Amino acid sequence: MRLLPLALVASLLPATVFAQCGGSFSGFVKDLKREAVAAGHSSATAKAFFNGVKHDPKVLRADRAQGVFQKPFIEFTRHLISQNRVDRGRSMAKKHDATFDRIEATYGINRGVLLAFWAFETDYGSFQGDFNTLNSLVTLAHDCRRPELFRPQIFAALELYETGNFDPKRTTGAWAGEIGMVQMLPRDILENGVDGDGDGKVSLKTSPQDALMSGAKMLSNLGWKPGQPWLQEVTIPKGLDLSKTGPSQKYSVSNWANMGVKPRSGSLASGSMQASLLLPQGHKGPAFLAYPNFDVYFEWNQSFTYVLTAAYFATRLEGANVYNAGNADQGLSGKQMKQLQQKLQARGHDVGKVDGILGSKTRIAVQAEQLRLGLPADAWPTPALLGKL
Template sequence: MRLFALCLVTTLAASPALSKCGGSFSAFVSGLKQEAQTAGVSATTVDSFFRGVSQDPKVLKADRAQGVFQKPFLDFSRRLISQNRIDRGQSMARKYDAVFDRIERDYGINRGVLLAFWAFETDYGAFQGNFNTLDALVTLAHDCRRPELFRPQIFAALELYEQGNFDPRTTTGAWAGEIGMVQMLPRDILDNGTDGDGDGQVSLKTSAPDALVSGGKMLSHLGWTPDQPWLQEVRIPTGLDLSQTGPAQKRSVSDWAQMGVTPRSGTWANQTLAASLLLPQGHKGPAFLAYPNFDVYFEWNQSFVYVLTAAYFATRLEGAPIYDAGTPDPGLSGAQMKQLQKKLQARGHDVGKVDGILGARTRVAVQKEQQRLGLPADAWPTTDLLGRL
C-alpha cells in the first residue's frame, strides 16, 4: 500500500486538451476517445481500450488522504524505516547482486538508491496496489486537481495497449496509476521499460530484474550523475549563519567546511561539488548536505519529507550510521501548520496550497519571517514563530 505522495516522473507539454476536466464523466471519456482517434488510433482499438472504464471514488479518497506527509522528518523516517526493511534490503542486494552490478555499470545508480525506492514503493514488490490502472488514470484526469499530469498518461497506456503490454481490464497498481515493483507511470514504462532478465518481456510486476533495471534507466534519464553522492549527514557549528541553509541555497563543500560544517562520520564525499545544507527539523535536529543527485529525487516524488527519507535510507543501506536525531524544538500540528500558512499568505508569501504540510515554499517563507523577527533562520516553524506572527 502506498504511503507517499504522487510521483512526478515526466515533464508534460502543455496543450489545450490538458485543460479539459470535470463535468459529465461519460462525456469526458467520449472526449478522450475522440482525441485518440484524431491522433490516428483506430476506432476499434479506442472502443476496446475504453470499454468499461469507470470512475473510482476510492482513488479520489486516496488522493485526498495523504496526511502522513504532515509528519516531521524524524517521525516519518522512523515510520518507513525498520530493521526488517534494512535486513530485507541487504538480502535483496545479495540476491540480485549481478543485476545491481549491471545497473551501476550501465547507469551509475548506486544499489542503495534503488533498494530504498523498491522498499518504500512496494515493500520489495510485496504490495503493488490493486487499483485498476486505467480507471485510476481516467478518474484523476477527470478530476480537476492535476489533469496536466494524468491525461497524457492515459494515452501512454493506450500506446502500451497497442503494443500488447497493457490490459485495461486486468492491469492494476497504485491509486495514482503507477505500475510494478518500483511504481512507474505508463509514459515512463514506454520510455524506460527494459528487459532485465533476458526473457524477451518487460514485466515490471513480476520480474525484479526488469523493474530494477527499468528504474535505473529512468533515474539516469532524470539526470542522475554516476559516481557522485546524493546525501551525507553532517554536524553544524554553533553560530552558523542559518539563513544560508535550505535546498534552494548551494555552495561548494569546501565552503561549508570553511564555515565549520563537518562530516558526522567518514570523510567528505567530494569537496568540489555544490551542496545544500538541510535542517529538516531545525538547527537542533539532524543535518545533511544534499548533493546535486539529491535534486533528482524530486523528479520521482515532490514531497520533501519523502525525498529526504528515501535518500537517507539509501545511505543506510550502503552502510551509513543511524542519524543523530538531536533535540529539535517541538513542531506544529497539522491544524497549526495550516494556521501558519494562512498567516504567511497574509504577509504576501507564496506557500502554495494551505494543506498543513511543511513543503519547500512554506519553508522558504518561514525562513524569511524568522530572519525578519530575529529568530534562528533554520526554516523550522515553532509555536513561538506562530505566536509572533
C-alpha cells in the same frame, strides 16, 4: 502508423478538447476517445481501450488523504524505516547482486538508491496496489486538481496497450496510476522500460530484474551522475548563518567546510562540488549535505520529507549510521501548520495549498519570516514563530 506527438495534435484541434477536466464523466471519456483517434489511433482501438472505464471515488479519497506527509522527518523516517526493512534490503542486495552489478556498470546507479525506492514503494514487491490503473488515471485526469499530470499518462497507457503491455481490465497498481515493483507511470515505462531478464517482455510487476533495470534507466535519464554521492549526514557549528540553509541554496563543499560543517563519518565530497545544507527539523535536529544527485529525487517524488527519507535510507543500506536525531524544537500539529500557512499567505507569501504539510514553499516563507523576526532562520516552524505571527 506513426502517431503524432500529443503536443502537435493539441495545436491542430480546439483547445477545449485538451484543456477540459470535470463535467460529466461519460462526456470526458468521449473526448479522450476523440483525442486518441486524432493522435492516430484507430477508432476500434480507442473504443476497446476505453470500454468499461469507470470513475473510482476511492482514488479521490486516497488522493485527498495523504496525512502521512504531515509527519515531521524524524517521525516519518521511524514510520518507514524498521530494522526488518534494513535487513530485508541487505538480503535483497545479495539475492540480486548480479542485477545490481549490471545496473552499476550500465547506469551508475548505486544499489542502495534502488533498494530504498523498492522498499518504500512496494515493500520489495510484496504489495503493488490493487487499483485498476486505467480507472485511476482517467478518474484523476477528470478531477481538476492535477489533470496536466495524469491526462498524458492515459495515452501512454494506450500505447502500452497497443504493444500488448497493458490490459485496461486487469492491469492494477497504486491509486495514482503507478505500476510494478518500483511504481512507474505508463509514460515512464514507455520511455525507460528494460527487459532485464531477457525473456522478451518488460514485466515490472513480476520480474525484479525488469523493474530494477527500468528504474535505474529512468534515474539515469533524469540526470543521475554516476560515481557521485547524493546525501551525507553532517554536524554544524554553533553560530552558523542559518539563512544559507535549505534545498534552494547551494554553495561549494569547500565553502561549507570553511563555515565549520563537518561529516559525521568519513569525509566530505570534492570541494568544488555544490551542495545544500538541509535541516529538516531545524538547527537542533539532524543535518545533511545534499549533493547534485539529491535533486534527481524530486523528479521521482515532490514531497521533501519523502525524498529526504528515501535518500537517507539509501545511505543506510550502503552502510551509513543511524542519524543523530539531536534535540529538535517542538514543531506544529497539522492544524497549527494550516494556521501558520494562512498567516504566511496573509503576509503575501506563496505557500501553495493550505494543507498542513511543510513543503518547500512553506519552508521558504518560514525562513523569510524567521529572518524578519530575528529568530533562528532554519525554516523549521515552531509554536514560538506561530505566536509571533
